[in-house]
Amino acid sequence: MESHDLLIFKHVAESHSFSKTAEKLGYVQSNISQRIKNLEEELGVRLFKRNNRGVTLTNDGEILLDYANQILVLMDEAKIKINPEKWQERLVIGATQTIAALRIPKILSSFLSVNNQINVKVRTDTTSTLLEQVFYGEVDGAFVTEPFDYSEFKTIYTIAEKVSLISPKNSSNKMQYEQTLLVNSNPYCIYRNMLIHLAKMNSYNNIRTIEFDSLEAILQSVSNGLGISLVPSDVAKLRKYQNEYDISELPETIQIDFVIKNRQQQPKGLKSFIKFLLEE
Incomplete structure (x- = not known):
């Protein structure tokens, strides 16, 4: 049983797929299949059950995965212990x-x-x-x-992270959520979604958004009067920006x-x- 066979086995077990493992490790799929077949023949048991969604571990496969994880970690630790200059932790x-x-x-x-x-x-x-x-x-x-x-x-x-609404200097608090919302382009961004939710909760449905790929761009755009945004309070209070816009810390927190x-x-x-x- 070779360590690389265990690594391949571990990837197949976790991805439930021979093809995904081949793509991730840079092999052809037939190579992955053959290595698993050889491992099964050596051990004398089936390690995977094939189905329409890919493969799942058998009971014997579950046992081997537990040992494979331990073996691979211990091998890395042994390299570090024997030659720490070459194999740094x-x-x-x-x-x-x-x-x-x-x-x-x-x-x-x-x-x-x-x-x-x-x-x-x-x-x-x-x-x-x-x-x-x-x-x-x-x-x-x-x-x-x-x-x-x-x-x-x-x-x-x-971490329970405090968040703040940042808006252009001297903007009206009453009309805050009717300004353009400056958000991250990632649709799953929790700061983006919290800001949009707050705008809707404040009975403002005609939401306008501008998306950015970086936090720096959002901060600069608020300071330039383009709209409002929601960011971690520690970011809002950074010395280089805290005088560039109005800051309103919210009671809500975000869990990290x-x-x-x-x-x-x-x-x-x-x-x-x-x-x-x-x-x-």
Whole structure:
């Protein structure tokens, strides 16, 4: 039984698909199928049940997946222990754009002050993409702000983030929600959807929106009088912008969760980060 066969098996088990595994690992599908067949013949059991939706694990497959996860993590830890210069302990974190810009630098600064031997990478994307990356092991954990399937993931740490409505200087509070709403282009963005919901709750249905791909563009557009937006309070109060627009902090909060995949074995770098978050 080779470690790479276990890695292939793990990807098939998690994606429920030979074709998706082949695409992700850069193989032809027949190669993936043959490697799984060889593994089944070596063990003398069937690992997958085929159906119209792809493949699912048999009972024996479930047992092997648990061991495969442990073996692959232990192999990485062994490399780090034997040759730390070549195989540095790593941690890959995912975050949405706003969280990456505001919270990640502060969190990592504190974390690395006591864990400076860990090689950290940060990936920024939408919540749905980040969760997929957590699921497939491409990132160890992610900070997300949108609803997700809790059965596949475990929430480690939660932040209740205060939010503020920002509007051009001297704009009328009474007419606030009748101004153009400046929102993120991601239709699942929780700040975008909360702002639109608030506008509707204030009996304003003729909603006009302008979409932007960056937080910086939204802040600048509000300061230029283009419309209003909803952002984390800490962002609204940044020194370089706080005198550029009016700020109104709302009673509502947005929940930020740091999530990992439900699994028994965790990489050492992730264990250290989880310990840090819980102590914080």
